[in-house]
Amino acid sequence: MPVTITMPALSPTMTEGTLANWLVAEGESVNPGDMIAEIETDKATMEVEAVDEGVVGKLLVPAGTENIAVNTPIVILLLDGEDAAAMDNMPAGAAPQAEPEPEPAPAPTAAAAVAAPVAEAIVEDELPPGTEMVTMTVRDALRDAMAEEMRHDEDVFLMGEEVAEYQGAYKISQGLLEEFGGRRVIDTPITEHGFTGLAVGAAFGGLKPIVEFMTFNFAMQAIDQIINSAAKTRYMSGGQMGCPIVFRGANGIASRVAAQHSQCYASWYAHCPGLKVVSPYSAADAKGLLKSAIRDPNPVVFLESELMYGHAFEVPVLDDHTVPIGKARVARQGSDVTIVAFSIAVGWALEAADILASDGISAEVVDLRTVRPLDLATILQSVGKTNRCVTVEEGWLGCGIGAELSACIMEQAFDDLDAPVSRVGGADVPMPYAANLEKLSVPDAAAIAATAKAVCYR
């Protein structure tokens, strides 16, 4: 029977891609290892190899086709002795079904948004009326933020693993090497502890480094330099020293990469005086907050969500769009319960609000945007209105952001509360690999909605 070759998944988070080019023609013989096609994902262009020996029977999708879902048949290969007629006898759906792709995370997945950018509107009074908006991914927003600040200030430079020639492991720094050159876009050896210390030294010396961690998991190797050197030196020097530096990269849950590559560091860094900790949800905030972080004279830990990189939002078209650090945003107005979230969890909270609305509960969603310093004023104002609060985070609940929020609300708005603050977060386990267990470890809209109902005594 002829073999059907399907669209491969080329990364843990890929759900679809573009068939950029066929490297074989119908009727051509192929051997295992021959390149048959070029596939473009939002992260990279990669070549697909043949696994079997045979003759190309039929190319099922034309070159240049976009948004081909993973596992869609793309080519039929005739095996030894088969001719084109063999294809007629193939049962429909004979494509070898790979393991059903796990839902990467019960989140608005990157790819879905790339396909048809359902850009979320910003409920925003911060923008000048009539501001033109453009649809843009978080990935491009981050890149633009860095590029704009680098154009504006010669002392800003980017350093990290694969940020230059590779164009960023997650393609955040695409095009920066070409625009700014190797002096300002610097590939480092794989040596987090060392290059973080080096960047801190450069900041002490008056430069404004952006340090990209491929993911924040690897920053644990460097956490001494981030906390003991970057965060504390201003205090220890009686205010003489400064450390204008941004530590940025992918944080939080990823997809099917297990315990060492999938966890949230927000509460780790938010614990430490001397740092600011930012974790945006939307592309507009990613851009505006990163620009503010680069300009900030203090060390800023900038936590991005890998799963959000490909997600598109509306971003204001302004010469200089900045968002202040330390200011939360009411992402959805409501009156019955406040859901506080940050980063990818804001998306889940908004979904939960839809679910709740259908049950007649009006949820207000507060996007923290910054986890240190917390914008307690906005949170307390919301809780003062709704009298109920649910916190959401990707990370473990113990000593987490939700724990801090609960304590603050209890201390400062106890009389406003009609129910105890409730927390939703990641399961208290190292992130498992198995698809079903991973799903159980990560909060979702349903869990948030259920918790919100519970605090509404519904």
Added chain:
Amino acid sequence: MAKAAKSKADGARSGGSKTARPVTRRRKAPPPPAITKANAGEALEYYRQMLLIRRFEEKAGQMYGMGLIGGFCHLYIGQEAVVTGMQAAIEEGDTQLTSYRDHGHMLACGMDAKGVMAELTGRIGGYSKGKGGSMHMFSREKNFFGGHGIVGAQVPIGAGLGFAHKYRGNGRISLTYFGDGSANQGQVYEAFNMAALWQLPVIFIVENNQYAMGTAVGRASAQTELYRRGESIGIPGVQVDGMDVLAVKAAGDVAVKHVRGGKGPMLMEMKTYRYRGHSMSDPAKYRTKEEVQRVRSERDPIDHLREMILASGVAREADLKALDREVKDIVTEAAEFAQNSPEPDPSELYTDILVEV
């Protein structure tokens, strides 16, 4: 045993910094010069500088005993020639930093003894307003970047200061001091690698005082010739008699010329010795009293220079006595200031955490 690496790539140097790899070389330290009329002024200045550090540290030890200084206090007594010689080799605008045995470095780079001592006593008149203490002091004015409490952490930071100099093309260099204890930290080699890779203007100076706390170098290091620790990545190393200020200065001149000339980093190993304990609460069980006594009587950097100055005839006993008195007055004044300066106001608790935006 290991032989000196042959510098076979010597003739094959290519121009681009991307491909050029520095040739691994062990350098021979130049011989220290004799004292003559021509350098008499410098020799006397070194003497005064080393004596200031010695007397300052003795006073700090005494004040610690009186309960005026708290926490950790790591004295530099015995190692004075290292910073004094290197300071003489650099220029205004060059940056330096070290670990927590830092009082000598601060005095050598011209920071005020009063401000240093007041930091030791935790007073507002200290360099860090009393918030940093013995291990964490800085002076932007004197380009002294600390005072770092985590063993080895200052080394990549020092490389980063070198990076900033190169980025700016300002012709400055970074002196990055560390001890034989730091020399086994992984991040030190991460910093060496990047400094060599990017040809950063950094002199790495390992002050080998023979003991990391109570652990003799040979008990912690498979390679005890610490100046060779950059060999595999092509950082030239030189071993220097760190008890001879003139030898340090001569070797420092060579290293500064190399590094400032854009040839990448260098590693200097200063063979030195600390007379006092690691910190103030040292059981002194890991070495004999006789060993300490022998170094003090045979290799003391201050006595050695004093003898050379007197033998050369460029100054007399009375001239040196005058310097002794001058130094003593500075230290007395510093000690008084450090006791009279008030503690920081409680309102200082919450200042200097972040720059207000």
